[in-house]
């Protein structure tokens with residue numbers, strides 16, 4: 001099937017121009033922008049479907065390196081289906097889901113089973129993160145990292161990627177997200193094994209050692225000792241990653257000091273990357289206080305101060321921060337009232353970032369696209385997506401950059417209604433999402449075609 005998307009403002013990391021795109025089944029066949037000669041006689045191309053943007057914006061769909069789908073094990077919070085629908089509503093078609101489910105995803109077989117269940121829904125492209133230790137107990141390596149597994153998986157050559165890939169395709173990232181591996185030797189061993197599989201390790205960075213403990217024992221407030229915790233743990237993850245020869249990806253960086261450590265490691269040429277969440281970019285501890293610091297405003301790491309927030313924005317501007325990831329963490333309202341940390345973030349991520357970063361002139365829309373699509377694609381070695389280029393997967397999102405809307409969590413596809421942006425007015429709305437050339441989400445835009 002051939003689809004023509006015309007009269008769009010086409011924006012990715014390297015394009016921002018009015019133009020058109022032709023899809024052939026699941027692949028982007030051609031892209032042209034105004035001023036370029038149209039290379040085809042559209043009438044003779046046998047176009048089956050035309051989507052006219054009327055000046056709306058077409059971007060590569062977003063790629064989330066960090067979400068909690070709560071499946072298997074916590075259907076009251078979220079399921080594969082509800083999370084996938086939330087992802088699509090937010091413009092995401094590729095998501096890495098964290099392993100802290102019940103049971104924990106700590107074997108290649110469990111990751112493969114989850115991937116198969118997700119594929120059967122035909123909604124998004126899900127990649128389960130693999131836990132570093134068995135049951136995330138922090139006492140022994142997950143079986144995916146056993147010597148036997150390494151030998152077995154190294155036999156799987158991934159010809160489709162054009163190079164020898166020592167691990168299975170459905171695992172792109174390892175993470176003990178939710179906590180760190182406390183034991184240095186075990187953490188380092190996991191990093192060595194992940195490096196052998198060429199898998200980046202996403203680090204949660206909350207093991208603050210005796211420095212954070214001292215601050216806690218001295219009666220320092222949470223805002224102080226949790227900051228020390230993150231800073232010390234970031235330093236530790238970078239050091240152990242360097243010693244192990246692994247690629248360390250720092251999840252949800254939130255303090256200016258942690259960012260400075262990452263920036264310094266990058267300046268030394270170390271294999272380090274990091275992500276930031278929309279809530280840490282847009283909100284501070286005063287927002288947490290008004291939401292309820294111990295309930296609806298609680299998140300790990302906590303919302304920090306204005307100086308940190310400005311430092312994170314500066315980190316996006318100067319390229320120290322590689323990607324934006326949601327840390328989508330759905331909970332029931334009962335769980336939030338009892339202090340479960342995290343926000344339901346997939347459905348507000350683009351609008352929150354667009355409002356704060358593009359709307360206030362910090363970043364261009366192209367740069368935001370890079371942070372939400374091609375940069376995570378490259379970190380995950382998913383070279384077939386993340387941009388609007390011939391030959392890439394037709395994973396696309398139509399956004400209305402003029403729209404202003406109020407966040408109503410009752411309308412969320414996610415079962416988690418715990419949004420940090422609830423009731424806020426945001427600009428920029430996702431209207432339609434295509435995955436592999438198929439329209440998989442449509443907010444009514446299609447009806448107007």
Ligand SMILES: [Zn+2]
Pocket residue numbers: 066068098177178327
């Ligand atoms: Zn997380």
